Amino acid sequence: MHSDAVRTLAEQNRSRYGLRMYRMRALGLGLGALCVGAVLYEHAAPPTLWALLIANGFLWPHLAYLRVKLHRGDPLSAEFQNLTFDAAMGGFWIAAMHFDALPSVLLAVMLTMDKVIVGGGRFGLRTLAAMVLTCVAASAAWGFAFDPYTSYPVVLACLPFLAVYPMAIGFATHSLSRKARQQKDMLERMARFDAATGLMNRQQWLHEATGELKRYQRVGRTAVLVLIDIDRFKDINDGYGHTVGDEVVEEFARLLKACLRDVDTGGRYGGDEFGVVMPDARWEEAIVAAERLRRQVAACTFSARGLRCTVSIGLAECHAGIASVSDWINSADGALYRAKAQGRDCIVVGC
Structure with missing residues (x-):
């Protein structure tokens, strides 16, 4: 064929x-x-x-x-x-x-x-x-x-x-x-965006995150970095197949884009991990948007099989102790890890 x-x-x-x-x-x-x-x-x-x-x-x-x-x-x-x-x-x-x-x-x-x-x-x-x-x-x-x-x-x-x-x-x-x-x-x-989701690919998203961090260091403009992981995504792939897994990723990306502000930058950080850079935002504002996304994902039916999913979210606000984009990502990733350790389907703010 x-x-x-x-x-x-x-x-x-x-x-x-x-x-x-x-x-x-x-x-x-x-x-x-x-x-x-x-x-x-x-x-x-x-x-x-x-x-x-x-x-x-x-x-x-x-x-x-x-x-x-x-x-x-x-x-x-x-x-x-x-x-x-x-x-x-x-x-x-x-x-x-x-x-x-x-x-x-x-x-x-x-x-x-x-x-x-x-x-x-x-x-x-x-x-x-x-x-x-x-x-x-x-x-x-x-x-x-x-x-x-x-x-x-x-x-x-x-x-x-x-x-x-x-x-x-x-x-x-x-x-x-x-x-x-x-x-x-x-x-x-194609060089900038992920074909499956329409979000920025990892390299381009990191470039945007780096630019936002430099703006904070130059003029003090606040920003929040958000990392999101689809819970138990490996079990979805193993239990339902990669085709269903792809459908879940694509539908989640659609929900994510609907929750973003015009100034926010969403990207696909990994297979089932996504990132958002939110300029001109504090963690209090970011957690409201993250909670809205978490609720929408929990209420959504993924694929024709009626599959339900949840997400874990970690976020980190820029501050003086963050020297590089790696530090910023590590802060949000640590918060994401704690969200998973707390039972998933929740939001944790990093230091």
């Missing part, structure tokens, strides 16, 4: 990647064929050259898409091969047009620009080299015919390519940059 899901996902990724390139290739080669066709018409090109132009401009984009979609390995490598072929064919058509100035420059620039966008400067230079080599070989076959003059009808035929394709590249590049920003935001969130 897992391998089938992975295979399906890989096929979907290949299809999406190939489709993005397919659209740009179909547009670019179709407009490019219009430019080349105008020159071939003036040169009274033979039918074989027309057939090759139609195949390259209007059939090849579909074949290139199928190559990427059906490629069993890395679809990116197949697409890079397609792009190299596109560049080589561009060199062929420049030679076939006897270096007609405007369409030749247009093909060379556009075909190199999109390669740089997709694969970077080195790949752009590599495909440009393929274009030049093919152009030289094809030009040799035509006796190095050279006629750079561009007629007015050819200029008109080049205008759609000159106007439409750069705009399409601009839109495509903007879309890719937006997706890149979204992925960056997602990665940053």
Whole structure:
């Protein structure tokens, strides 16, 4: 089942990647064929050259898409091969047009620009080299015919390519940059937050706690650190399974977030242990919020099996004797340990 899901996902990724390139290739080669066709018409090109132009401009984009979609390995490598072929064919058509100035420059620039966008400067230079080599070989076959003059009808035929394709590249590049920003935001969130609960992960929460302690040491702003442990969580995992244990953790996180003030910072400190940093608070205020959470947890039904849970809570207020965030956590953790020793389902304030 897992391998089938992975295979399906890989096929979907290949299809999406190939489709993005397919659209740009179909547009670019179709407009490019219009430019080349105008020159071939003036040169009274033979039918074989027309057939090759139609195949390259209007059939090849579909074949290139199928190559990427059906490629069993890395679809990116197949697409890079397609792009190299596109560049080589561009060199062929420049030679076939006897270096007609405007369409030749247009093909060379556009075909190199999109390669740089997709694969970077080195790949752009590599495909440009393929274009030049093919152009030289094809030009040799035509006796190095050279006629750079561009007629007015050819200029008109080049205008759609000159106007439409750069705009399409601009839109495509903007879309890719937006997706890149979204992925960056997602990665940053994954680095900061626990995926199961939506709370800050341990490292980020400790960073917030450290910052709050430094503020207390700098300006004397009071703060309380709270540690919360789900009672007998190991028994829940052993007796009901880890799936139910995960449901308990997720539901508890929802209750915790509902009890937090906007300025409070909640985090998942461990598997079944959670922490809260409460700025601008004294222990008297924190114990009220902690008691509200304890009552809500005790009254809640966890999972579809009607499971009941309780929590033990230890809290510690900042004071002059706390020199580091480790001291602060140890104070709250000691209070949490005493809460468990007193029978659990209670709150203890640390020194």
